[in-house]
Amino acid sequence: MNRHYIFLDVDGTLVSYENELPESAVTAIKQAQKNGHKVYTVTGRSKAEMYEDILSIGFDGYIGGNGSYIESDGEIISERSLSYEDCKNIVDWLRDKGLEFYLESNEGLYGSEYFAERAQKPLQVYTARKGNEDADKITVKDAFPDMIFGENLYREKINKISFVLNDYSDYLEAREVFSDFKVGTWGGAGETALFGDVALDNIDKQTALDLLMTYLNESDKHTIAFGDAKVDIPMLEYCTTGVAMGNGGTEIKEIADYVTNDVMSDGLYNAFKYFGLI
Structure with missing residues (x-):
């Protein structure tokens, strides 16, 4: 064999x-x-x-x-991960835009102040699209049980930063602002996407x-x-x-x-x- x-x-x-x-x-x-x-x-x-x-x-x-x-x-x-400066620039832009987000690293997941509140509905929609009949009951804690809140959000060794889209135009603007990075969406196809993310390119x-x-x-x-x-x-x-x-x-x-x-x-x-x- x-x-x-x-x-x-x-x-x-x-x-x-x-x-x-x-x-x-x-x-x-x-x-x-x-x-x-x-x-x-x-x-x-x-x-x-x-x-x-x-x-x-x-x-x-x-x-x-x-x-x-x-x-x-x-x-x-x-x-390969985002540098401290990369992370700071992305976090500052998201805060200026009023977009809630979380940092993804091998050490932990770090949520912004209102991410748990703001992401709950998009997560429920996303889960419903995947066929979960109890999607309306899911919470951010269910989806990300070990997410940490209240920590410093300027960090190094971040693999990716995901954020809630208030509108599809938020993704389009992020793609333009962070043209040297890989900017994508998840949670749905095309303009029905629920989340955006930023990571290293290539x-x-x-x-x-x-x-x-x-x-x-x-x-x-x-x-x-x-x-x-x-x-x-x-x-x-x-x-x-x-x-x-x-x-x-x-x-x-x-x-x-x-x-x-x-x-x-x-x-x-x-x-x-x-x-x-x-």
Whole structure:
């Protein structure tokens, strides 16, 4: 059996958007590792959002911040983050615009003064779009249980800064003001987006995988990637095989080599079985 490097997105792939982790996924990952395969998470989450139920699975490595941080077998391969000055400039602009935000780092998530209040409705809308019937009950504390408030918001080693959009024009203005950075949106398509974010430019899941595999001297080996969203497409395109989750969007399904079941319908387990990983 050829050793595969398996790369898993987290939200919508490993866990549901309600943070439910299927036991079948844990079983598949551990069995694949016993069979000699290497399994990595590749996620937009900073390490502070990789809670114990996920970390306890025991991955061979972790790529976070959509590629800004790379770790393999406990060793840091690459870490790129916003500088203190970058963070200060972005935070000052957001405050001047009256936009609530949070800083994402490997050490923690740091929320602005009114983020918990202002982000609750957008989070409920976002969660409802993902099919959660109890979306109207979700709070920022539910979504980000370890978010820290009341701390200094001028920091270094920040992977990304996300902010609530009062209007889509806020995103357009941010993109113009921070043209040297990667400015994106999440929470919805096009002008229905709910949140914006700012991070370093020229980093994505594909560049991270290329850097990792080159470092490991395994760039010509068998690779398989699993994802559910547009942000995962570069990762699927990089790998030998790309798998889209059944709950994924149309765009990623169209470019995938294989479409498996939904995350909560044993999607990972069934795909691992289909490709002979377990």
